[in-house]
Amino acid sequence: NAGVTQTPKFQVLKTGQSMTLQCAQDMNHNSMYWYRQDPGMGLRLIYYSASEGTTDKGEVPNGYNVSRLNKREFSLRLESAAPSQTSVYFCASNGRWTGNEQFFGPGTRLTVL
């Protein structure tokens, strides 16, 4: 099992550009999450998907959109990137049998100039 995979690992954007961060899990988990992590701060939830076909806003959703493409894949889109979106983005997943334990991907390091 690869667990949770994310692409790309690194990305540099100019202000106003758009991009999509990809996430996939092979653990048959129902729920998937997108977090951002900034220096000196904990992880903050951007969006989550409790099950295939549903998505909901988290703590910091502004400037982002998500798509739960199927049970395995959950993508995060920045339509018009801003310097404030410079961060490390983590995707995570969990299943009904994992006791709320979340499994995280390796992260995408995004810089917006």
Next chain:
Amino acid sequence: ENQVEHSPHFLGPQQGDVASMSCTYSVSRFNNLQWYRQNTGMGPKHLLSMYSAGYEKQKGRLNATLLKNGSSLYITAVQPEDSATYFCAVYGGATNKLIFGTGTLLAVQP
């Protein structure tokens, strides 16, 4: 407002010492408390979960206790490979999601 706070923010014990860290939380609804470890450049990894005050859990050299509004985590005989950031996360709040603290950075001196 739901929040989780850590103490201390940084620990620098000598190899072989006991590292002690804690977190306190304030959430509207509590389900469980989890500890995660994050190595530099990687995603967090779940260590353990606890469900009610007084709950204690041991996992290898890790010992954790759940208190009324917080948790303590002890790592005995710390090794350089234990160096990482340790996060406390509470599952709860109005939307029943994980709420993370800012973490304790552990740097073991060889």
